[in-house]
Amino acid sequence: xxxxxxxxxxxxxxxxxxxxxxxxxxxxxxxxxxxxxxxxxxxxxxxxxxxxxxxxxxxxxxxxxxxxxxxxxxxxxxxxxxxxxxxxxxxxxxxxxxxxxxxxxxxxxxxxxxxxxxxxxxxxxxxxxxxxxxxxxxxxxxxxxxxxxxxxxxxxxxxxxxxxxxxxxxxxxxxxxxxxxxxxxxxxxxxxxxxxxxxxxxxxxxxxxxxxxxxxxxxxxxxxxxxxxxx
DNA sequence: CGCCAGGGCCTCA
DNA sequence: TGAGGCCATGGC
Numbered sequence: 677x678x679x680x681x682x683x684x685x686x687x688x689x690x691x692x693x694x695x696x697x698x699x700x701x702x703x704x705x706x707x708x709x710x711x712x713x714x715x716x717x718x719x720x721x722x723x724x725x726x727x728x729x730x731x732x733x734x735x736x737x738x739x740x741x742x743x744x745x746x747x748x749x750x751x752x753x754x755x756x757x758x759x760x761x762x763x764x765x766x767x768x769x770x771x772x773x774x775x776x777x778x779x780x781x782x783x784x785x786x787x788x789x790x791x792x793x794x795x796x797x798x799x800x801x802x803x804x805x806x807x808x809x810x811x812x813x814x815x816x817x818x819x820x821x822x823x824x825x826x827x828x829x830x831x832x833x834x835x836x837x838x839x840x841x842x843x844x845x846x847x848x849x850x851x852x853x854x855x856x857x858x859x860x861x862x863x864x865x866x867x868x869x870x871x872x873x874x875x876x877x878x879x880x881x882x883x884x885x886x887x888x889x890x891x892x893x894x895x896x897x898x899x900x901x902x903x904x905x906x907x
Numbered sequence: 908c909g910c911c912a913g914g915g916c917c918t919c920a
Numbered sequence: 921t922g923a924g925g926c927c928a929t930g931g932c
Contacts, residue, residue, distance in 0.1 A: 696913090734914040740930055741913085775929040779916085818915045838913055881913055890911080 678849045680865050683899055684872070687879040690898035694878035697828040698742075699725050700749050718829075720796045725754045726829035727791070730821045731783045732774040743773035759788035783816025790814050796830075804832040819855050827877070833870040835862035836877045840884025847888065847905035 699722040718726075725745065732741045747770045748754055753762065768781035790810075799807060804826055811822035819837070826832040837858045845858060853861070866872070887897040894900050 730913090733912085735912065736914085736928085737912040737930075739912090740928095743930085773929060775912090776914090776927045777929080779927055783915090816915070820914060824913080836913085840913075877913085884913090 677865075678845075678902070680862060683848075683902065684866075684876050684879070686898045687883060688875065691879055691882050694875060694882060696874055696878040697726050697729065697824075698738075699729075700745060700754070721754055723796050723829045724756060724791065727787060727825050728754065728784060730824040730828070731787060731816060732771060732780055734776070734780070734821060736775050740773050740775060744771040747771065747773070756788040756791040759784050760792060779816070783814075786814050786816050799830055804834055807832070808834070819859075823859070827870060827873055831870045833863075833868035833873055835859050835866075835873050837862075838877070838881065840888065841877070841880050843890070844880055844884055844888045847892070848899070848903050 699718065728748065729741055729745060732744050745754075751770055753759055753767070753770065759767065764781050764785065767784065768777040771777050771780055771784070774780060794810070807830075808822050808826060811817050811825055812819070817825070823834050823836040826834040827836055837855050841858065842853075842855075845853070850858065850861070862873075862876075866876075883898070887893045887900075892905060894903070894905070897903070
């Protein structure tokens with residue numbers, strides 16, 4: 677059995693804290709509206725911004741998502757009511773830099789409808805597993821987006837599996853595992869600590885970018901010694 | 908120029 | 921249930 681905790685510690689001591697998930701400070705406007713990393717306590721607006729970012733980052737680099745989020749802030753659109761009411765083509769043009777803008781505009785409207793019906797204050801009190809199923813019923817929210825919302829917007833101790841995590845653990849030990857299989861491996865073999873899950877997933881993304889890319893770069897990889905893919 | 912990025916839906920077996 | 925096509929910009 678792979679030692680998940682020891683992988684986490686190696687990654688953390690190698691890369692340090694990643695400060696996920698970046699959010700824009702509330703009340704900040706204009707071009708200097710740059711996102712801030714590592715915010716721990718969040719307003720409801722910031723939580724909503726994380727949810728929006730979770731949709732915008734689907735198969736898209738975070739750099740492009742930042743541009744779209746800055747545009748949304750300039751237009752005061754980090755607000756479910758305003759997203760619900762804005763013309764969908766206008767919304768699509770605002771989030772254009774994030775790509776797939778027609779699909780994502782539709783998805784943001786679906787998210788906004790859900791938040792208007794359910795209220796963020798209500799979601800914070802809800803059980804993570806039943807809430808996950810509700811999120812998955814939103815058209816445009818799949819497993820990774822739902823789990824990102826649970827963990828990064830609502831502080832639920834849920835582990836996010838993404839393409840990097842699948843690739844890393846496919847090389848480490850666990851080839852061919854489904855999303856749910858990988859996720860339950862993390863959740864059942866680690867303490868249910870949302871701060872640690874937050875950091876762990878962010879560290880895996882960093883490892884995936886630096887070393888465990890499609891074309892693997894094992895030189896300098898902090899967990900190469902544990903890895904069967906390392907020659 | 909091609910490849911990739913913090914996926915998910917729809918269709919068709 | 922699983923593979924394949926589709927969505928689209930920006931960085932390198």
